[in-house]
Amino acid sequence: KNQVEQSPQSLIILEGKNCTLQCNYTVSPFSNLRWYKQDTGRGPVSLTIMTFSENTKSNGRYTATLDADTKQSSLHITASQLSDSASYICVVSAQAAGNKLTFGGGTRVLVKP
Amino acid sequence: DTGVSQNPRHKITKRGQNVTFRCDPISEHNRLYWYRQTLGQGPEFLTYFQNEAQLEKSRLLSDRFSAERPKGSFSTLEIQRTEQGDSAMYLCASSLSGVPTSPLHFGNGTRLTVT
Numbered sequence: 001k002n003q004v005e006q007s008p009q010s011l012i013i014l015e016g017k018n019c020t021l022q023c024n025y026t027v028s029p030f031s032n033l034r035w036y037k038q039d040t041g042r043g044p045v046s047l048t049i050m051t052f053s054e055n056t057k058s059n060g061r062y063t064a065t066l067d068a069d070t071k072q073s074s075l076h077i078t079a080s081q082l083s084d085s086a087s088y089i090c091v092v093s094a095q096a097a098g099n100k101l102t103f104g105g106g107t108r109v110l111v112k113p
Numbered sequence: 114d115t116g117v118s119q120n121p122r123h124k125i126t127k128r129g130q131n132v133t134f135r136c137d138p139i140s141e142h143n144r145l146y147w148y149r150q151t152l153g154q155g156p157e158f159l160t161y162f163q164n165e166a167q168l169e170k171s172r173l174l175s176d177r178f179s180a181e182r183p184k185g186s187f188s189t190l191e192i193q194r195t196e197q198g199d200s201a202m203y204l205c206a207s208s209l210s211g212v213p214t215s216p217l218h219f220g221n222g223t224r225l226t227v228t
Contacts, residue, residue, distance in 0.1 A: 031213050032213060032214050034216065041221070041222075042221050043222055046217070049216060051213075089155050091155075101158070103157070104155050106154070
């Protein structure tokens with residue numbers, strides 16, 4: 001069964017600090033891994049998409065890494081801002097018709113001043 | 114705004130009533146997805162369309178749920194005889210087929226509350 005597990009479930013950090021979110025997956029056959037940011041009451045917004053051959057990808061202060069051998073990914077937030085308070089969802093796509101996606105449960109990040 | 118649009122944003126209904134939600138995808142996107150999301154959880158797949166054809170339905174989609182995309186553009190999701198367990202955020206997303214790394218573009222959802 002395809003699964004995506006994220007940790008921690010939630011975390012609180014001070015503005016300006018860095019943090020790292022983890023994602024472990026058991027999705028096969030693997031196609032790509034995505035990180036989404038979801039503000040409260042809004043739909044998810046794509047941050048990064050990585051294929052099998054990509055180890056790291058950045059989008060501003062967000063840097064995602066992928067280790068396809070261990071089936072792990074991380075999302076690093078640098079110099080956090082209050083606007084980074086959101087849920088971050090790891091999504092893994094399998095090589096199947098319909099771009100079949102498996103969603104993690106998300107990590108809720110709260111940035112405090 | 115050329116993003117994915119969902120209406121209404123909020124819907125409160127009494128148990129047993131029928132509700133219908135609408136999704137207008139990004140115009141050039143031929144794939145359209147419906148997801149359901151409850152508090153603190155990631156979105157759960159319900160169904161998806163490629164153009165007007167409904168290609169897959171989740172087992173989560175009971176007989177009370179039906180989705181249509183009659184002209185391959187907008188889509189509707191209807192829930193008949195709503196139950197309290199149907200209370201959730203219903204998200205619509207669209208993308209391009211044939212591009213595995215094409216990102217899903219989500220709407221801001223319809224929040225359904227069944228009383």
